[in-house]
Amino acid sequence: MTKTRTPAPQTRGPSDHEVRNQIVEAATEFFGHYGYEKTTVSDLAKAIGFSKAYIYKFFDSKQAIGEVICSNRLSTIRLAIDEAVAGAPSASEQLRRMFKTLVEAGSQLFFQDRKLYDIATTSAGEAWPSARGYEEHVKSVIVQIVRDGRETGEFERKTPLDETAGAIYLVMRPYINPLLLQHNLEHAAEAAAQLSSLILRSLTP
Amino acid sequence: MTKTRTPAPQTRGPSDHEVRNQIVEAATEFFGHYGYEKTTVSDLAKAIGFSKAYIYKFFDSKQAIGEVICSNRLSTIRLAIDEAVAGAPSASEQLRRMFKTLVEAGSQLFFQDRKLYDIATTSAGEAWPSARGYEEHVKSVIVQIVRDGRETGEFERKTPLDETAGAIYLVMRPYINPLLLQHNLEHAAEAAAQLSSLILRSLTP
Numbered sequence: 001m002t003k004t005r006t007p008a009p010q011t012r013g014p015s016d017h018e019v020r021n022q023i024v025e026a027a028t029e030f031f032g033h034y035g036y037e038k039t040t041v042s043d044l045a046k047a048i049g050f051s052k053a054y055i056y057k058f059f060d061s062k063q064a065i066g067e068v069i070c071s072n073r074l075s076t077i078r079l080a081i082d083e084a085v086a087g088a089p090s091a092s093e094q095l096r097r098m099f100k101t102l103v104e105a106g107s108q109l110f111f112q113d114r115k116l117y118d119i120a121t122t123s124a125g126e127a128w129p130s131a132r133g134y135e136e137h138v139k140s141v142i143v144q145i146v147r148d149g150r151e152t153g154e155f156e157r158k159t160p161l162d163e164t165a166g167a168i169y170l171v172m173r174p175y176i177n178p179l180l181l182q183h184n185l186e187h188a189a190e191a192a193a194q195l196s197s198l199i200l201r202s203l204t205p
Numbered sequence: 206m207t208k209t210r211t212p213a214p215q216t217r218g219p220s221d222h223e224v225r226n227q228i229v230e231a232a233t234e235f236f237g238h239y240g241y242e243k244t245t246v247s248d249l250a251k252a253i254g255f256s257k258a259y260i261y262k263f264f265d266s267k268q269a270i271g272e273v274i275c276s277n278r279l280s281t282i283r284l285a286i287d288e289a290v291a292g293a294p295s296a297s298e299q300l301r302r303m304f305k306t307l308v309e310a311g312s313q314l315f316f317q318d319r320k321l322y323d324i325a326t327t328s329a330g331e332a333w334p335s336a337r338g339y340e341e342h343v344k345s346v347i348v349q350i351v352r353d354g355r356e357t358g359e360f361e362r363k364t365p366l367d368e369t370a371g372a373i374y375l376v377m378r379p380y381i382n383p384l385l386l387q388h389n390l391e392h393a394a395e396a397a398a399q400l401s402s403l404i405l406r407s408l409t410p
Contacts, residue, residue: 017242052409096383097383130274164403165401166399167399170396170400171400171403173379174378174379174385177388194372195372195375195376197364197368197372198369198373198404199403201406201407201408202406202407203406204409
C-alpha cells in the first residue's frame, strides 16, 4: 500500500478523499461498537485491516478521526434543526420546534448509539471545533428566531437582543451539551415543552 | 470497646448519639481528604482508629455515613436559602437571591471541598433521601415565592401555579443538581443572574 503524491489517478487506486471517508466510516462503526475513550488508533487499525502508519497518513490523531465523526453527526442535527425551524408558521412555533428537535436528536444519539455518545461528551468536554461550531450555530438560530418574532410583533423588544438570546441559550444548554443532557434524559421531552412555554412567556410583548 | 445495650449511662462512656457524631465528624474529614467513591469503611476505620465492626454498630453502610454528611451540608444550604429569601423586599428579589445563593453554595462546595463534592454527585446520581428532600425543599420555596408574587400583583396569574413553579425549577436545576453544576461552574454566577431576569420576564403580569 505504498502511496505517492505523483498525479496518476487512474493507476494509484482510491483517492485520498475516498480513503479518508473509508477510514471514517469504519471508525464510526468501530467506535460505535467499542467506544471512543478506551480504544486506540492501533485497536482501530487492527480491526479495520489497515496499518497504523497508513491511518496516520490521513489523520494526525485519534481525535482528528473523532472530530470528523462528530462533525458529520452534528451536521445532521443542524440540518434537522434548520428544517424544523423553516417549516414553522410563527416565531413561537420555530422556538418550540427547535428545542424539541434538539432534545430528540440528543436523546436518539444517547439511546441508539450509546457508544458514540462517548465522542459527543469528549468533544463537549474538550471544546472541539465541531462542538464549538455547533454551539455557535444553535446560538445564531436563536438570535434569528428572536429577531423574526420581534419584527412581526410576536415578541417584546425592550430587552437587548443579545441578552434575550443569551438567556434562552442558557435555558436550552442543558439539553444541547451532551455532558449535561446525559443527566437530563428522563422527562427531557416534557422538560423541553415546559421550558419552551416559560421562554415564550418571557418573550410576551 | 465492648458495648452493651444495658442502660448504665454514667459508666458506659459516650452516648450512642455522641459516638455517631464523632464518626460522622471524622468521616467528613476523611472523605474530604481521600474522597468518598474510592474509599471503604475499612479505610475509614483504620484512619480514625475505630474497628470496622464498631463503625457498623452505628451505621449500616458507607452510604449511611455519607447520607448524614450530605444531609448536614444540605441543611446549611437550606438555611442559607431561607435566610436569603426572608430578607428580600419583593418576590422578584426573593427569586434572584435564592438562585444566587444556590449557585454560591454549590460552587463553594465544589471549589473548597472538592473531595466532598464526590458525595454530592453520588447522592444526586443515586437519588439519596437527603438529595430528594433538598430538591423538594427548593421546589417548595419556589412555589412560595411565586404565590407571594401573585398575591402582591408582582407576577402574572394566568399560568397554573404548578406549571410556573415546575418550569422555574427546571431552569434552576442545572445549578442545583451537583452532577450538572460541575459542568456549569464557569460563569455560573453570571448565568444565574441572566436566568433570573429571564424567569422574571416570564412572570410579568
